[in-house]
Amino acid sequence: xxxxxxxxxxxxxxxxxxxxxxxxxxxxxxxxxxxxxxxxxxxxxxxxxxxxxxxxxxxxxxxxxxxxxxxxxxxxxxxxxxxxxxxxxxxxxxxxxxxxxxxxxxxxxxxxxxxxxxxxxxxxxxxxxxxxxxxxxxxxxxxxxxxxxxxxxxxxxxxxxxxxxxxxxxxxxxxxxxxxxxxxxxxxxxxxxxxxxxxxxxxxxxxxxxxxxxxxxxxxxxxxxxxxxxxxxxxxxxxxxxxxxxxxxxxxxxxxxxxxxxxxxxxxxxxxxxxxxxxxxxxxxxxxxxxxxxxxxxxxxxxxxxxxxxxxxxxxxxxxxxxxxxxxxxxxxxxxxxxxxxxxxxxxxxxxxxxxxxxxxxxxxxxxxxxxxxxxxxxxxxxxxxxxxxxxxxxxxxxxxxxxxxxxxxxxxxxxxxxxxxxxxxxxxxxxxxxxxxxxxxxxxxxxxxxxxxxxxxxxxxxxxxxxxxxxxxxxxxxxxxxxxxxxxxxxxxxxxxx
Amino acid sequence: xxxxxxxxxxxxxxxxxxxxxxxxxxxxxxxxxxxxxxxxxxxxxxxxxxxxxxxxxxxxxxxxxxxxxxxxxxxxxxxxxxxxxxxxxxxxxxxxxxxxxxxxxxxxxxxxxxxxxxxxxxxxxxxxxxxxxxxxxxxxxxxxxxxxxxxxxxxxxxxxxxxxxxxxxxxxxxxxxxxxxxxxxxxxxxxxxxxxxxxxxxxxxxxxxxxxxxxxxxxxxxxxxxxxxxxxxxxxxxxxxxxxxxxxxxxxxxxxxxxxxxxxxxxxxxxxxxxxxxxxxxxxxxxxxxxxxxxxxxxxxxxxxxxxxxxxxxxxxxxxxxxxxxxxxxxxxxxxxxxxxxxxxxxxxxxxxxxxxxxxxxxxxxxxxxxxxxxxxxxxxxxxxxxxxxxxxxxxxxxxxxxxxxxxxxxxxxxxxxxxxxxxxxxxxxxxxxxxxxxxxxxxx
Numbered sequence: 010x011x012x013x014x015x016x017x018x019x020x021x022x023x024x025x026x027x028x029x030x031x032x033x034x035x036x037x038x039x040x041x042x043x044x045x046x047x048x049x050x051x052x053x054x055x056x057x058x059x060x061x062x063x064x065x066x067x068x069x070x071x072x073x074x075x076x077x078x079x080x081x082x083x084x085x086x087x088x089x090x091x092x093x094x095x096x097x098x099x100x101x102x103x104x105x106x107x108x109x110x111x112x113x114x115x116x117x118x119x120x121x122x123x124x125x126x127x128x129x130x131x132x133x134x135x136x137x138x139x140x141x142x143x144x145x146x147x148x149x150x151x152x153x154x155x156x157x158x159x160x161x162x163x164x165x166x167x168x169x170x171x172x173x174x175x176x177x178x179x180x181x182x183x184x185x186x187x188x189x190x191x192x193x194x195x196x197x198x199x200x201x202x203x204x205x206x207x208x209x210x211x212x213x214x215x216x217x218x219x220x221x222x223x224x225x226x227x228x229x230x231x232x233x234x235x236x237x238x239x240x241x242x243x244x245x246x247x248x249x250x251x252x253x254x255x256x257x258x259x260x261x262x263x264x265x266x267x268x269x270x271x272x273x274x275x276x277x278x279x280x281x282x283x284x285x286x287x288x289x290x291x292x293x294x295x296x297x298x299x300x301x302x303x304x305x306x307x308x309x310x311x312x313x314x315x316x317x318x319x320x321x322x323x324x325x326x327x328x329x330x331x332x333x334x335x336x337x338x339x340x341x342x343x344x345x346x347x348x349x350x351x352x353x354x355x356x357x358x359x360x361x362x363x364x365x366x367x368x369x370x371x372x373x374x375x376x377x378x379x380x381x382x383x384x385x386x387x388x389x390x391x392x393x394x395x396x397x398x399x400x401x402x403x404x405x406x407x408x409x410x411x412x413x414x415x416x417x418x419x420x421x422x423x424x425x426x427x428x429x430x431x432x433x434x435x436x437x438x439x440x441x442x443x444x445x446x447x448x449x450x451x452x453x454x455x456x457x458x459x460x461x462x463x464x465x466x467x468x469x470x471x472x473x474x475x476x477x478x479x480x481x482x483x484x485x486x487x488x489x490x491x492x493x494x495x496x497x498x499x500x501x502x503x504x505x506x507x508x
Numbered sequence: 509x510x511x512x513x514x515x516x517x518x519x520x521x522x523x524x525x526x527x528x529x530x531x532x533x534x535x536x537x538x539x540x541x542x543x544x545x546x547x548x549x550x551x552x553x554x555x556x557x558x559x560x561x562x563x564x565x566x567x568x569x570x571x572x573x574x575x576x577x578x579x580x581x582x583x584x585x586x587x588x589x590x591x592x593x594x595x596x597x598x599x600x601x602x603x604x605x606x607x608x609x610x611x612x613x614x615x616x617x618x619x620x621x622x623x624x625x626x627x628x629x630x631x632x633x634x635x636x637x638x639x640x641x642x643x644x645x646x647x648x649x650x651x652x653x654x655x656x657x658x659x660x661x662x663x664x665x666x667x668x669x670x671x672x673x674x675x676x677x678x679x680x681x682x683x684x685x686x687x688x689x690x691x692x693x694x695x696x697x698x699x700x701x702x703x704x705x706x707x708x709x710x711x712x713x714x715x716x717x718x719x720x721x722x723x724x725x726x727x728x729x730x731x732x733x734x735x736x737x738x739x740x741x742x743x744x745x746x747x748x749x750x751x752x753x754x755x756x757x758x759x760x761x762x763x764x765x766x767x768x769x770x771x772x773x774x775x776x777x778x779x780x781x782x783x784x785x786x787x788x789x790x791x792x793x794x795x796x797x798x799x800x801x802x803x804x805x806x807x808x809x810x811x812x813x814x815x816x817x818x819x820x821x822x823x824x825x826x827x828x829x830x831x832x833x834x835x836x837x838x839x840x841x842x843x844x845x846x847x848x849x850x851x852x853x854x855x856x857x858x859x860x861x862x863x864x865x866x867x868x869x870x871x872x873x874x875x876x877x878x879x880x881x882x883x884x885x886x887x888x889x890x891x892x893x894x895x896x897x898x899x900x901x902x903x904x905x906x907x908x909x910x911x912x913x914x915x916x917x918x919x920x921x922x923x924x925x926x927x928x929x930x931x932x933x934x935x936x937x938x939x940x941x942x943x944x945x946x947x948x949x950x951x952x953x
Contacts, residue, residue, distance in 0.1 A: 395764075395784040395793070397775040406776040 015506060020084040022073035023173075025066030027088050027159055031059045031095055037146055038099065041227075042139035051099035051140065059095045079505065081172040085156060085496045089488055092155060093119040096147050099140060106135040112477050112484070119484045121147035122155075123491035124370060126241025126338035126460030129473045129480065133246045138227065141244040145234040151491070152238025152368040153201045153271070161194035170194065176496050186275060197271050200278070201237065201368075208233035208263045212256065220255045236263040239368045241338030241460040247469060248340040249328070254320070257328050257341045268294070268335035268363025289403045290364050294334070294374040301330040301358045308351030315347065329468075333358040336370040338460020340468030349446075352463060356446075359453040370458030370491060372422060376415045378402055383412050421494055426452055429486055436479045443475070451475065455483040456490045510573045512536065512599070514559030514589050515580030516546050518837065519604060519629070522859035523577055526880060528552050530947055534568045560588040562596070571597045577862055579604045587621040594622035602862055606630050606745065629858040634749030636857055637831055640850050641738060641754065641804050643723045647709065647850050650875040651716075652886045652938045656922060657915040658719045659687070659711065659875055659884045659938065663849075666706040668726050676700035681722050683924045684714035685914040687940030688882055695881050695942060697910045711877060713884065713914025713938050715922050739764065739802040739827075740781075741788040741818050743774045746833055746854065747808035755780045762797070764788045788818050791825075800825035807832040812839050819848045880943050884914070887953050891933045894952045901927035907952065909945030914938045 039052040067073075076084065097118035100108040107113045113129045120127045121144045128144075130136065150158065156177040160170035170190040186193045213229035215221040224232075231244050245251040249260055266274070273285040285291060305326035309315050317325055328341040333355050344355060362371030382400045390396050399406035429452035430445075437443030443451075447464035451472075454462040461467060465474035472480060489497045499505050509531045513520050516537035524533050524546070533552040537543045540556035547554045557564035559578065570576060576593040578586035583605040590601040603623040605611060611628040614620045639649035648661040664671050670678040675686045675698040689696040690709040696702060704710060712722060738754060740747050743765030754761045755778060762782045765771040775783035786793050788809065799805060805822040807815040812835050819832045831850040834840050843851035860876045873886035889896050895903045900913055915938040916923040916931070923929065931937065941949055 393782070393784065393797075395786040395797075397765075397771040397783040397785045399772065399776045401779060404779065 015079045015083055016074045017083060018069065018071045019074045019076050019080045020087060021066045021069055023084045024087045024091055025063045027155065028059050028063030028091060028095060031092060032056045034146055034150055038139045038143040041142045045138050047137040047139050051102040054102045055095060055098040058098055076172060078172060081176040082496045082499050085173060085176045085492055086500055088155060089492055093122045096122055099143050103140050107131060107473055112481055116480050116484050118147060119487050121242060122151040123458050123487045124148050124151045124238055124240035125455060125458040125487050127455050127472050129471055131471050131473055142231060144242045145231045148240030148242050149234040149238050152240055153197060157194050157197060160191055161198045177492060186272065196275060200271055200275055204237045204266060205233050208236055211259050215255060215259060221253050224252055224256055236260050237267040239264055239267040239335045239337040250341045254324055257324055260339065261328055261331050264331050264335045264337045268367045268369035270364040270366040272366050287403060290375045290378055293378045294363055297361050298331050298334050301334060301354055302327045304354045305330055305351050308348050308354060312348040329355060330358055333459060334361050335363050336459045340461055343467060343469045345463050345467030356450055359457055359459050376418060379407055379412060379415050380419060426456055429456055432482050433479055436476050439476060456486045458487060458490050509575065511575045511577065512568045512570055512573050514578045516542050517581055518855040519858050520579040522855060523579060523862050524550055524552050526863050536564060536568055560585055560592055562592060565593055565596055570599060573599045575600045577602045583607050583610055591622035600624050602627065604629060604858055627858055627861045629854045630745040631749050632857045632861055633746045633833065633852055633854040634753055636852050637750045637806055638753040640831055646723060652873050653917045653936045656917050657713060657938050658716045659713050660719050661709055661711045661877060662726055664704055664706055664708045664710055670704050671706040673704055675702045675704065678704055681718045683922055684712055684718040684722055685925065687711045687713045687912045687914045690878050697912060711940060713940065737801060737803045739799050740806045740808055742807065742809035743770050744808050744810050748774055750806055750808065751778050751781045791821060794821060794825055800827060802827050804829045804831060812836055823847055882940060883943050883946055884938060884940050886936060886938050889931055889933055889935045889937065895931050896933050899928045899930055900925060909942060909948060911949060912940040914940055
């Protein structure tokens, strides 16, 4: 008989806890439903399931024991999967439109929780305000990471909390702001909450002074929940394009702040802004936004079919490049109508991502920065074979093991991206026409947790036009992509389970 | 003065040696044989024991001592010894350390560890190298008067423009004084008519700019602006600090280190240095890396033999100047004889630095030249001093020994010393003087 080396009981216990905690955020859309006189059944059902399932997992026989590295891998993977499953219950129970199908309810929930922002909704008017708000809340929860949230709540996690946060974000060293990991997590969530409140204030403030007529309190809250979290859902079918330019300008800084390292933001707010301003990853990430914007501006200017005017051109270019690089996925206009050149720039931007330690997804700037620097080193050492040159980021040298991990991650991401593209093309061939480029866009957009792609799944489109089987695969890949591949993949290795 | 020296290694011995003539010296060493042996070598009292223990220090009479010099090879022993001495009485304590970290800590308060003066031998040696690197053709450089004045010693070559000229003829540099000449091991105090010959070593004192000007006149090909191709061989602490100090001056040296981990460490610590991991005694490698084109090669490996080897290799490849670290003082002349331009002995450097405190209270700064034949001293003139209020020519004539006043700074300004210059109280003077006359001079100033 195979002896399991994983103390699965510890992982399930934690998963159970997290599920029971999910009852609290579910109360928010429930309140919205009661306020607008909509059905509260979907949320009550979800609350019931989450409490029962959570408690059941905790009541399993055996001693919960301790959370080690293996248990953390299992817990991280399970929590993201099960929370998404419970998050799908209100969609499924509400039973309106396409969400009546379990795969689509799950797609919407996973897309929300992983801050992807890819939607299957076709007709937004079919869905109640409370259901649309639940999508926004899911994204906000997923933004900074549910495990960071759990660590903030559970001070008794201690050492295990650091383990969980490292596993969730695939970083070697959780940057502790305080001696206790739970305090660090509290500070990060405090900052996250404060930024969200600020966003609500700004959006609603613009409405109150009359600059944004349709940005009422409901919309202000809904969009604030998904801008700092770089998530991208919007209760409006036209996304941010439904609002006046002033709102579009106001959203840009919040997307950018959301994809800046929260640890560095914390230092900047506490009187040490130079740590952020001197950070090379920050320069790189803003540089990508800058260069991408310039290229898109050029793409728009050379396209005679598009007329935005000077301000509009800059706004749409900056907005959409920032939205894609930060993996938010808002749209200010239907960029699917842009020239192939401009669309290709956006496609390439999908692979960058913001800073590590932020709410952003995708590959992340740090990995590219390290990769570019180590490639430069390869060129140098081929001329001077004896040269010893550490790869430095912001003056600190990166150890060789980390560099190997980064290249492995990049390779793994590319393999998954290409496989997913193949699946979409082959599967899509049955259903209708998906061009190679649209398939690549869809693959990158879901796997890298961005949201909009091109063609039918464009900024104003829906993923409902892909076959359901493709959407099922996408659910899995959004899940894998958000927790950075490794925690899920290790579960499929034999050595993970056996001695 | 009663002085206790802890540690009878090379540094301790060298310090005791330079102090024993005019002071009462007690040397403590943990090795009884070594202590016993030293008793016959020097006119000092020796004690076998642990320099950090109360009883040993009491036995050495620390309660009534003026100065304690902790100069063992172990940093922590030196620090604990100083702190222990301070608990017994209040002597002036000097500690020798290797770790720059302790130096940085001490610099925060200048009284940490109960140490009144800390000498970091590796850092001092590196600073010496960097000063020499900045002045091509110089064999020794020391700053005075807070950097406003420099003393430098140059080897005069056959093709040097001043070779064959008299001092009066050579004296065409503004604010530069020819303070002394060393010829065949003899010290000469130059007069206007003294001829400078090839092979001499000339000591000049003046503003850094004028010293620089003189240096580029002597060796125009390797003026500092162009001497930026620097190769350091060996990643010892001295090699590391040399690279670090050169980086601080905006240069980008190359450093060769054979040990993998050390090379990695150095590469991480030195962002503007190109670190290479290879055996520096591999001629092919040196040729491939164009070490011959380097303006300066610094040999800072951990053994004198290896340093000798790479220095010779570098010279043979055609490097302009080679500076070598020589651990054992007795090898220094050997290195210089075979054509290595500058040999720096860390222990000598440390001992020199410590010796300055034997003139504590009078001289502000000391530089020891040519195996202690002569010294360059800096004084602040007080009201009642014998030199004040009279023209230099007259005041100097009254002294029994010969001195050369190389530089004067008054209120932070450099004044060129001439025979008729009248010295004022508060002036800082930098003088060149024969070592045997130092005590006489310090008693008069």
